[in-house]
Amino acid sequence: MNPTAMNSSHHASNLGLDAPFRWLKQGWNDFIRNPGPGVVHGVVLASVGWFLLWAANDHFWMLAGAFSGFMIVAPILTTGLYQVSKQCASGHCVGMAEVFRIWRSLDGRLIVFGLLLGFAATGWVMTSASMITALAQVPVRNPMDFLRHVVLSTDSWLFEVWLFLGGILAAPMFASSVVAIPMLVDTQASVRAAILASWGAVGSYPMVLGLWALLIMLLVGLGMATGLVGLIVVVPVLAHASWHAYRELTLAA
Helix, strand or coil, X not given: CCHHHHHHHHHHCCCCCCHHHHHHHHHHHHHHHCHHHHHHHHHHHHHHHHHHHHHHCCCHHHXXXXXXXXXXXXXXXXXXXXXXXXXXXXXXXXXXXXXXXXXXXXXXXXXHHHHHHHHHHHHHHHHHHHHHHHHXXXXXXXXXXXXXXXXXXXXXXXXXXXXXXXXXXXHHHHHHHCCHHHXXXXXXXXXXXXXXXXXHHHHHCHHHHHHHHHHHHHHHHHHXXXXXXXXXXXXXXXXXXXXXXXXXHHHHC
């Protein structure tokens, strides 16, 4: 057994609240060791964010939902980075050619899972846009309008309801995908089996994975707060870290 596997096995038997921070450190190490594929993914996803900003223009009521929906789908777009981390663990740093191989495989399981996440994201975008349009006291056309009339409003509970409904959607999506997506890349498990394994991990380690979800939200929020530039690093680090989370969680099962 190689040292990386032995180390993972040791940690798997001790999954505590320090685990998410360890996954982030491992994800950062993978990114630094082999930055090329990660930077490509980060630039692509940041560019999608910039496109959303441009496309929304003065329809910011759509943008809030579009961004949060986009982040629901983002994990399926970084599946190639799980393969990069897997290869790095065995001492073989690979480039975009390996990522393209994953994409060209047109794995039906990943397509099905991606469609499921896409439907969920679309539903949230429409729900979010409808809520903000119908319930905001004034038209929300730009980020300052959203901050002033939704986030900081003291005359309504719109922001709290918006967050609550977003959380209701995001929680099962996270629970269904945190282990499932890397498992679909790593094994021949069915979509159903991968989702059940993911929910099983959340049921076994609710505090650990609750903290992991919080760290993901904070880091993504930080990346967005930098004009999306920070996502160029945040996205690949989180993707690599998610691979290590999957490995420890499945070893601990």
